[in-house]
Amino acid sequence: MLAFSPAIALAQGSQLLNLLGLIETIVSRLIPVLVAIALIYFIVGLIRFVIAGNEETRADGKKMMWWGIVALFVIVSIWGIVSYIANILGINANTTVTPPGVTGLGR
Secondary structure, eight states, X not given: OGGGHHXXXXXXXXXXXXXXHHHHHHHHHHHHXXXXXXXXXXXXHHHHHHHOSSHHHHHHHXXXXXXXXXXXXXXXXHHHHHHHHHHXXXXXXXXXXOOOOOTTTTO
16 A cells, blocks of 8 residues: 555646646636726726716716726736746746656556
């Protein structure tokens, strides 16, 4: 039973790397969508602010613009922080991470 433990550990490491790769793919595709949504929200608030007939609608438009700016700032800041940390750690899109292996088993 103990003879199979390195193989099981390597299989779990491979699954973890696959999961991390899947998460990276989802996040990299989700960030531009979130930026687009925040930008559209800001623009809708701007349009409401500009064409508003009363002060209540203008205030709603102003609030939408502020939240759009906050959302854009948070999204871009997190994106930048993650990129900065990845650069510090030497991780880039071309980096291949392989789990440690045990040589000499089964050969």
